Amino acid sequence: MKRQATAVWQGTIKEGSGKLTTQSKTLDGTQYSFKSRFEEGVGTNPEELVAAAHAGCFTMQLDAFLSETGHRIEFIETTCKIDLTDGTIVSSELEVSAKIEGISDEEFQELVTKAEKNCPISKLLNAKITSNAKLV
Known part of the structure; x- marks a missing residue:
């Protein structure tokens, strides 16, 4: 593809x-x-598009891992913050909020880390990637 x-x-x-x-x-x-x-001009920018791509890709990957383990997912919401410093993307921070039936926080955190490492956009980025996730 x-x-x-x-x-x-x-x-x-x-x-x-x-x-x-x-x-x-x-x-x-x-x-x-x-x-x-x-600045604050009208339109988009490459970093915003990378943030959208990383948030979307990670969320789909996390959903796939959760589905494989049989959990019912009510929702997953991911915000991605891209840090551009001195002309280099130095980090991508994923903030995750999810409502999932029958999952422990420990298992959720393990699957978040697995998704963080395995989504195709994470693999593409040569930057520090972190995530902060919570069940609601």
């Missing part, structure tokens, strides 16, 4: 802007710029 996205940029790094389009068209000419990346 291969997926793709296209970035088109025009102008200088600070004054220019770009548009992102994904194969599925979920992003279709979505704006990004220096201001949306480093």
Whole structure:
């Protein structure tokens, strides 16, 4: 399976802007710029997209591991915070909240760690990846 996205940029790094389009068209000419990346401009940015990808991928992986063990999942919510420091993504922090029937906190934490290490986006990132999870 291969997926793709296209970035088109025009102008200088600070004054220019770009548009992102994904194969599925979920992003279709979505704006990004220096201001949306480093200030509070309109549009998205690469780090926000990485955060979305990591949160989504991790959540699906955790769901798969929980389902394999026979647990009924009411919900899993994951927020991912990407830290860009001096031009490098230095960490990805996953904050997880879940409601799952019949699971101990110990088993939940083990499966969170397993998902953290095994989701494809975690494997892609060359950064410190941490997670903080709680059952609700």
